[in-house]
Amino acid sequence: xxxxxxxxxxxxxxxxxxxxxxxxxxxxxxxxxxxxxxxxxxxxxxxxxxxxxxxxxxxxxxxxxxxxxxxxxxxxxxxxxxxxxxxxxxxxxxxxxxxxxxxxxxxxxxxxxxxxxxxxxxxxxxxxxxxxxxxxxxxxxxxxxxxxxxxxxxxxxxxxxxxxxxxxxxxxxxxxxxxxxxxxxxxxxxxxxxxxxxxxxxxxxxxxxxxxxxxxxxxxxxxxxxxxxxxxxxxxxxxxxxxxxxxxxxxxxxxxxxxxxxxxxxxxxxxxxxxxxxxxxxxxxxxxxxxxxxxxxxxxxxxxxxxxxxxxxxxxxxxxxxxxxxxxxxxxxxxxxxxxxxxxxxxxxxxxxxxxxxxxxxxxxxxxxxxxxxxxxxxxxxxxxxxxxxxxxxxxxxxxxxxxxxxxxxxxxxxxxxxx
Amino acid sequence: xxxxxxxxxxxxxxxxxxxxxxxxxxxxxxxxxxxxxxxxxxxxxxxxxxxxxxxxxxxxxxxxxxxxxxxxxxxxxxxxxxxxxxxxxxxxxxxxxxxxxxxxxxxxxxxxxxxxxxxxxx
Numbered sequence: 001x002x003x004x005x006x007x008x009x010x011x012x013x014x015x016x017x018x019x020x021x022x023x024x025x026x027x028x029x030x031x032x033x034x035x036x037x038x039x040x041x042x043x044x045x046x047x048x049x050x051x052x053x054x055x056x057x058x059x060x061x062x063x064x065x066x067x068x069x070x071x072x073x074x075x076x077x078x079x080x081x082x083x084x085x086x087x088x089x090x091x092x093x094x095x096x097x098x099x100x101x102x103x104x105x106x107x108x109x110x111x112x113x114x115x116x117x118x119x120x121x122x123x124x125x126x127x128x129x130x131x132x133x134x135x136x137x138x139x140x141x142x143x144x145x146x147x148x149x150x151x152x153x154x155x156x157x158x159x160x161x162x163x164x165x166x167x168x169x170x171x172x173x174x175x176x177x178x179x180x181x182x183x184x185x186x187x188x189x190x191x192x193x194x195x196x197x198x199x200x201x202x203x204x205x206x207x208x209x210x211x212x213x214x215x216x217x218x219x220x221x222x223x224x225x226x227x228x229x230x231x232x233x234x235x236x237x238x239x240x241x242x243x244x245x246x247x248x249x250x251x252x253x254x255x256x257x258x259x260x261x262x263x264x265x266x267x268x269x270x271x272x273x274x275x276x277x278x279x280x281x282x283x284x285x286x287x288x289x290x291x292x293x294x295x296x297x298x299x300x301x302x303x304x305x306x307x308x309x310x311x312x313x314x315x316x317x318x319x320x321x322x323x324x325x326x327x328x329x330x331x332x333x334x335x336x337x338x339x340x341x342x343x344x345x346x347x348x349x350x351x352x353x354x355x356x357x358x359x360x361x362x363x364x365x366x367x368x369x370x371x372x373x374x375x376x377x378x379x380x381x382x383x384x385x386x387x388x389x390x391x392x393x394x395x396x397x398x399x400x401x402x403x404x405x406x407x408x409x410x411x412x413x414x415x416x417x418x419x420x
Numbered sequence: 421x422x423x424x425x426x427x428x429x430x431x432x433x434x435x436x437x438x439x440x441x442x443x444x445x446x447x448x449x450x451x452x453x454x455x456x457x458x459x460x461x462x463x464x465x466x467x468x469x470x471x472x473x474x475x476x477x478x479x480x481x482x483x484x485x486x487x488x489x490x491x492x493x494x495x496x497x498x499x500x501x502x503x504x505x506x507x508x509x510x511x512x513x514x515x516x517x518x519x520x521x522x523x524x525x526x527x528x529x530x531x532x533x534x535x536x537x538x539x540x541x542x
Contacts, residue, residue: 047474047475047489050432053432060535061489063536064517064536067517067535149484149485175472176503195428198427198429199429199470
């Protein structure tokens with residue numbers, strides 16, 4: 001059996017940043033396991049620019065952003081295995097993986113960092129009626145085909161879902177000569193960044209239809225067209241609003257789901273809201289010495305935040321390996337109400353935490369001119385005015401150790417949206 | 421006085437900008453939270469530009485394609501001309517990130533560069 005201090009599952013942005021951070025915090029024997037043939041994860045197919053403004057103060061493409069971290073990985077002489085699929089992790093932190101060269105391998109780790117990312121919601125999970133012809137892709141699959149494999153999925157395209165990947169693919173397919181007829185969005189607002197609506201749809205005159213969904217797919221062998229309909233406030237199609245769009249391709253960009261098959265089998269507690277592990281402020285799961293970061297923990301809008309979070313996970317995993325578990329103080333739960341769907345972390349231990357801690361969360365609806373508030377039991381300590389918050393964009397509040405420690409009998413922290 | 425409402429694409433915040441123009445001259449920019457917003461607004465109403473990203477074919481490389489971008493932003497109306505210029509371009513591996521793939525693309529004075537390194541086969 002191989003022995004490593006930290007084994008990291010996934011060589012995407014989260015895994016790379018976690019590995020580099022763990023090394024910088026003093027752990028020598030680190031191994032990154034990646035199932036694809038290169039490091040970098042999904043950034044390799046995100047050839048558009050707009051990454052890294054927070055981290056590098058300049059605009060990079062996905063491969064460039066990943067490249068910076070890969071360079072650091074090489075500089076730090078961190079080991080990694082490509083084309084390697086992890087099959088299981090035990091509570092004793094034995095990782096079972098396989099690849100073509102070594103066959104089945106078992107690795108004993110002292111700590112494990114989960115960084116497996118997420119996957120797109122599939123047609124099967126969306127319950128779209130109609131036949132099952134060729135020509136239906138998730139937007140990310142189409143992105144990989146166009147940007148990495150050199151195939152064009154189709155010529156006349158309808159996109160369902162206005163998340164960032166859908167918007168980016170609307171532009172990409174147009175640049176490659178396809179006709180994108182419409183982007184339909186079930187919700188009354190887009191799930192993507194505003195800048196992407198401008199530079200991916202408006203720039204090319206692609207219409208965005210809010211409160212619309214696909215109610216029928218036409219075509220048996222290959223998609224021949226789709227029917228869109230408007231939906232009411234309960235997201236039910238309104239009869240009489242159907243419109244037929246001839247097309248040969250339907251791209252689905254309908255949400256991302258953290259990929260936690262390995263975590264579930266390991267017994268990691270999963271949040272029903274995020275579909276990612278429930279973690280404390282060290283980003284440690286309920287299984288001691290198993291940490292999580294990146295899109296496997298919760299779906300991020302910006303990779304910069306993934307890198308920051310992974311940096312913290314790497315640091316805490318390193319501390320765990322070097323000093324063991326610190327158990328002084330108690331974990332205070334963070335409760336969410338009124339518009340806030342979840343927070344990461346779920347608990348925070350004031351004794352153990354750093355001087356400052358960033359709590360990230362998403363809201364459940366669009367709120368204008370509101371306040372983001374944080375309460376320590378009954379006392380309001382943060383009251384931050386925001387002109388607009390939306391589910392598509394991650395929000396954050398920063399808690400300070402000093403503030404939490406000053407509150408001796410603290411039993412819960414509450415994060416909520418308050419109307420102005 | 422002409423007024424135009426824009427959304428800044430300078431960063432993910434997407435600030436709503438309002439620009440006042442007098443006979444094509446920018447008089448004021450409001451709504452931006454940083455310098456980037458003002459620069460974008462001034463450019464967008466006078467000479468809108470964009471970075472263009474795409475891929476070109478690699479021969480003899482570990483990967484079939486390499487991702488590329490215009491080193492700087494180019495005029496918006498040149499986007500499709502730029503794409504056309506990239507059609508059929510083939511490069512020999514190895515390619516290094518930052519290598520110039522097409523010089524002065526579509527007569528914009530801007531080069532197209534590789535955004536990824538691709539090693540040679542064997």
